[in-house]
Amino acid sequence: MAFPSIASAQGTPPLETEVLFRNVRVFDGVGPSLSGPTNVLVRGNHIASIGPQVRSTSGAKVIEGRGRTLMPGLIDVHVHLTFGALTQQQMASPDLTPEKAGKAAAANATGTLMRGFTSVRDVGGPIFELKQAIDSGRVNGPRIWPSGPTISQTAGHGDYRTPDEGPRRWTGKASRAELMGAGYIADGRDEVLAATREALRFGASQIKVMAGGGTSSDYDPVDVTQYTLDEMKAAVDAAEDWGTYVTVHAYTSRAVRRAIEAGVKCIEHGQLLDEDTLRLMAERGIWLSSQNLVESTDAMSPQRREKRKPVIEGQARLWPMAKRLGVKLAWGTDFLFEPELNAQQNAYILRLKPWFTSAEILKMVTHDNAELLALSGLRSPYQGKLGVVQEGALADLLLINGNPLANVDLVGNPANFSVIMKDGRVFKETT
Structure with missing residues (x-):
């Protein structure tokens, strides 16, 4: 599991004793409006107090808000920091070394943070060493909720x-993919139990299981259902014994219904779901973590482009139907093997505009996504409240030039972020 290898260190900003954001208007991650002019005091890595009368102690760092918007850091709950940093050709190349992969993944992580994403859920791939490098200050990057290696049947999406x-x-x-920590191929209840426990052993905060076909894999059509009920339940049992949950890659109603019967708590993608299955998810409180994918890119193979068509057609139907039925919704990007897409991470938030108001979008990419992260329970690598600007919450904050509730396009361009703070440390500050 030593892939990728992180060799170089970056400078991490100091943790100030206190930081005062003076004269800001707050989007708290929940409500549909901004606060009046107020002050927000960060002490260490937590929000200590909020209010127009709040003051800092002598020597504290003061950031003048000048009426700009202070909001929670953005959260992307479906990333692949290593796979998203490399093309398929690079991944398959015999010249790829752990050092090269590590350098690319570290750069991707730093770019993610500097786009205002202070937390991500990495749902498959070599990630544990990069997470450790970030947490120790050797690499600048977001908080990571790691799944580690995906778990797949033979001829499944993770084969x-x-x-x-x-x-x-x-x-x-x-x-080679198993040796680099990309995924485990596990067949039968015993192997699935062992694979799940291996991922938990290395620090997985949730388990990613492939429950159906995919568009970026060679062997499995999108419509196929993967893993028997007994195999799927084995992963759920092992994860629940560790106090966490299983999320599954699945598009179709058949695959999702089997996963729900097994006890899975979250569905990734789901663009081919029917109304009855979405209603079942709403009744059971099952999360839907979906995306807004594009039909094709220059780097996409003809095979992948063709397999992607029904998924693209389904997503315009999925989002409004899931919203209407009251399904718990989360958002992510799912960039995979196309590094050029990473720079568009913020712009992909705006693809939610046809179906959601600005307030709903901002709540989803902050508070709601944080609620999904919290599903990891004690396996969460960062204990504390995220996705909100509240007293006692962790200090992951953005200071934005303008009012994103009035113009959500502001979050689509990180140039509009004058301050990026993660865990009480200021990683970006411009006037």
């Missing part, structure tokens, strides 16, 4: 083997 790699069961050789 990343090349054509010349045989099955481990008969050859005795793990695939």
Whole structure:
């Protein structure tokens, strides 16, 4: 699990004793309006107090808000920081080393933070070493809720083997993808239990299981259902014994219904779901973590572009129907093997505009996404409240030039963020 390898260190900003944001208007992550002019005092890595009369002690760092908007840091709950930093050709190249992959992943993490995303959920891939590097201050990046290696059946969405790699069961050789921590191929209840426990052993905050076909994999059509109920339940049982949950990659109603029966708490994607299945999810309190994907990009293979068509067609129907039925909704980007897309991370938030108000969008990418992160319980790597500007919450904050409730396009361009604070540290400050 030593892939990627993080070799170089970056300078981490100091943690001030106190930081006072003076004369700001607050979007608290929940309400549909801004506060009146007020002050927000950060002490250490927490929000200590909020109010127009709040003052700092002598020697505190003061940031003049001048009426600008202070809001929670953005949260993306579906990223692949390593896979999103490399193309498929780079991943398959024999010249790829842990050092090269680590450098690309670290740069991706730093860029993510500097776009205002202070927390992410990495739902598949080599991530544990990068997370440790960020938490120790060797790399600047967001808080990471890691899944680590995905868990897939043979010929499933997470079967990343090349054509010349045989099955481990008969050859005795793990695939290159398994050795780099990309995913585990596990068949049968016993292997799924072992794979889940291995991921938890390395620090997974939630478990990612492949429950259906995908658009970026070679062997499985999008419509197929993956894992038997007993196999799926094995992952859920092992995760729940550790106080956390399973989220699954799935598009179709058949795959999602089996996952729900097994006890899964979150569905990734879901663009092909029908109304009855979404209603079931709403009744059971199952999260839907979905995206707004584009039809194609220059780097996309013809096969992937073709497999993607029904997913693209389904998402315009999914979002408004899920909203109407009261499904718990979360948002993420899911950039995979197309590094050029990373710079568009903020702009992808704006793809929610056809179906949600500005206030609903901002709440989803802050408070609501934080609620999904909290589902990891004691396995959450960062204990404390996120996604809100409230006394006692962790100090992950953005100071924005303008009012994003009146013009949500402001969050689509990180140039509009004059201050980016994560865990009480100021990573960006401009006048």
